[in-house]
Amino acid sequence: MAARTRLPPETRWKWRAVVRGIITVDFPFPQLGLFARVLAVVFRRGADPACRDFGRGIPGNYVRTASGAGARAPPAPSQLPGGFAGGRTVTRKNRVVHVETATLDNVSLRFYDTRARTVRDFVPLNEGRVSLYLCGATVQAPPHIGHIRSGVNFDILRRWLVYRGYEVVFCRNVTDIDDKIIRVAGAEGVQWWEVSERNQRAFTYAYDVLGCLPPTVEPRATGHVPEMIGLMERLIERGHAYPAGDGSGDVYFDVPSFPEYGALSNQRVEAVRAAEDGDERAKHDPRDFALWKGARPGEPSWPTPWGSGRPGWHLECSAMATKYLGPVFDIHGGGIDLVFPHHENETAQSNAAGDGFARYWLHNGMLTTGGEKMSKSLGNSLLIPEVIRRVRPVELRYYLGQAHYRSGLDYSEESLQEAAAAYQRIEGFLTRAGEVTGPVPEGAPVPDEFAAALDDDLGVSQALAVVHGHVREGNSALAEGAKERAAELAARLRAMLSVLGLDPSAPQWAGSEESGLREVVDVLVSVALRQRQAARARRDYAAADEIRDQLAESGILVEDTPQGPRWELKRG
Numbered sequence: 001m002a003a004r005t006r007l008p009p010e011t012r013w014k015w016r017a018v019v020r021g022i023i024t025v026d027f028p029f030p031q032l033g034l035f036a037r038v039l040a041v042v043f044r045r046g047a048d049p050a051c052r053d054f055g056r057g058i059p060g061n062y063v064r065t066a067s068g069a070g071a072r073a074p075p076a077p078s079q080l081p082g083g084f085a086g087g088r089t090v091t092r093k094n095r096v097v098h099v100e101t102a103t104l105d106n107v108s109l110r111f112y113d114t115r116a117r118t119v120r121d122f123v124p125l126n127e128g129r130v131s132l133y134l135c136g137a138t139v140q141a142p143p144h145i146g147h148i149r150s151g152v153n154f155d156i157l158r159r160w161l162v163y164r165g166y167e168v169v170f171c172r173n174v175t176d177i178d179d180k181i182i183r184v185a186g187a188e189g190v191q192w193w194e195v196s197e198r199n200q201r202a203f204t205y206a207y208d209v210l211g212c213l214p215p216t217v218e219p220r221a222t223g224h225v226p227e228m229i230g231l232m233e234r235l236i237e238r239g240h241a242y243p244a245g246d247g248s249g250d251v252y253f254d255v256p257s258f259p260e261y262g263a264l265s266n267q268r269v270e271a272v273r274a275a276e277d278g279d280e281r282a283k284h285d286p287r288d289f290a291l292w293k294g295a296r297p298g299e300p301s302w303p304t305p306w307g308s309g310r311p312g313w314h315l316e317c318s319a320m321a322t323k324y325l326g327p328v329f330d331i332h333g334g335g336i337d338l339v340f341p342h343h344e345n346e347t348a349q350s351n352a353a354g355d356g357f358a359r360y361w362l363h364n365g366m367l368t369t370g371g372e373k374m375s376k377s378l379g380n381s382l383l384i385p386e387v388i389r390r391v392r393p394v395e396l397r398y399y400l401g402q403a404h405y406r407s408g409l410d411y412s413e414e415s416l417q418e419a420a421a422a423y424q425r426i427e428g429f430l431t432r433a434g435e436v437t438g439p440v441p442e443g444a445p446v447p448d449e450f451a452a453a454l455d456d457d458l459g460v461s462q463a464l465a466v467v468h469g470h471v472r473e474g475n476s477a478l479a480e481g482a483k484e485r486a487a488e489l490a491a492r493l494r495a496m497l498s499v500l501g502l503d504p505s506a507p508q509w510a511g512s513e514e515s516g517l518r519e520v521v522d523v524l525v526s527v528a529l530r531q532r533q534a535a536r537a538r539r540d541y542a543a544a545d546e547i548r549d550q551l552a553e554s555g556i557l558v559e560d561t562p563q564g565p566r567w568e569l570k571r572g
């Protein structure tokens with residue numbers, strides 16, 4: 001075993017590839033097939049990042065503990081909720097081993113799973129169907145661009161899954177009651193639900209205007225109190241929750257009763273800090289968190305067997321995810337800032353109640369300003385309606401979606417404008433290609449390297465490199481008069497943009513009132529340009545220049561090309 005672990009990673013990977021090849025063969029002799037399977041188990045601890053953590057945490061296997069105080073070993077995939085679909089767990093000489101039957105040949109999608117802390121092959125629970133839960137908005141204020149980044153990231157994920165042939169059931173919740181909503185309502189002297197309604201509309205507008213497809217279902221917390229009561233009953237029955245003994249109506253999750261607590265956020269249960277639940281009215285342990293918050297005078301409340309109160313933030317997500325996606329579902333998403341305590345508490349509640357819950361945890365990085373989390377102190381300048389005065393919605397979508405979803409994105413006005421310019425270059429090529437080669441068709445296949453980038457943990461930045469490569473090559477093809485090549489590149493470009501939700505010809509971006517006006521302006525500008533051509537033909541350059549200057553003053557830039565003059569609106 002020692003000799004094997006000293007092999008360089010590349011060598012081990014090559015051997016693993018050979019073994020993988022062997023085990024895909026349908027052996028005529030059962031003994032030989034068994035031998036190959038044993039080899040597959042032995043070689044499982046190789047360097048393939050998709051399987052790197054296979055076997056960790058299994059008694060008797062090598063476990064490398066993550067560094068840092070309070071860190072714990074990653075769980076073995078067979079210990080993750082739902083395990084690896086396509087595999088089976090067997091016991092051999094008192095050791096539990098997981099025999100993987102899915103191979104890299106039949107699995108192309110891979111995601112970084114926060115819980116496993118590695119990239120894992122993605123195999124959905126049900127063939128052809130993916131269930132996806134995303135923590136949505138707490139609607140205490142209208143959204144700024146930082147709130148919508150995860151909406152855009154997960155919209156791209158959803159579109160890619162659909163392109164890959166999956167039916168996607170997408171549930172994104174709305175937290176329509178919480179401390180902040182109650183505070184805002186109190187400050188304004190209005191009902192809590194007025195605040196929730198108003199801001200939920202602002203969020204829906206923001207998602208819509210940025211081209212995020214609506215969720216299959218968008219449940220609100222206050223509509224799911226019976227499901228939350230049911231979950232609390234199960235937890236109390238199993239000894240993982242308790243109603244406060246002081247009659248406050250609070251119900252708490254008993255953290256020390258659940259040794260797995262901390263597994264998602266990579267900390268030992270002993271190292272977990274006290275839960276920030278305001279005053280600790282009747283907790284058994286400072287780490288215990290509120291499932292349900294007992295009513296305070298003047299606050300909205302709903303009756304439960306333990307007294308009136310309102311939902312805790314964590315409980316509602318477990319209850320709604322389970323109601324719409326089932327006790328085990330494929331992907332749970334959200335911002336990286338939600339890993340602890342929110343997602344740790346969600347998974348603790350559901351797992352302790354006996355539900356497998358999420359099989360893969362995907363978290364997007366934060367959008368910051370000057371390295372800091374976006375906050376209200378920035379004023380209104382980053383609210384969605386304000387930002388789309390400075391760039392078009394499609395350009396803002398490009399900006400928010402361009403980086404790898406797991407990386408941080410630091411906002412500056414320059415980077416926003418650069419993104420807008422990058423999108424305009426893509427759009428410019430498609431417009432010119434359309435003028436030269438005719439309408440660019442829909443539905444072409446995306447290039448292999450683009451597909452490979454998105455299959456590999458949704459590598460949008462690498463996928464965009466393929467997009468821009470096509471734009472550069474397409475512009476050269478147009479300059480050289482290679483019409484067929486330009487048409488082919490334009491069709492593939494449109495297919496890629498469609499997956500990213502950025503196709504300029506999609507009704508979302510092209511069918512707007514603005515595009516209707518564009519047609520009217522187009523007619524007026526062509527009249528002016530014909531007059532300019534006539535002036536030049538009679539060598540009256542002063543008149544020709546005057547027409548051009550007047551158009552520029554109205555915000556219309558004229559460019560002379562071999563195909564004749566074309567125009568575009570000056571932005572900014």
Ligand SMILES: [Zn+2]
Nearest residue numbers: 135136317342
């Ligand atoms: Zn949530």
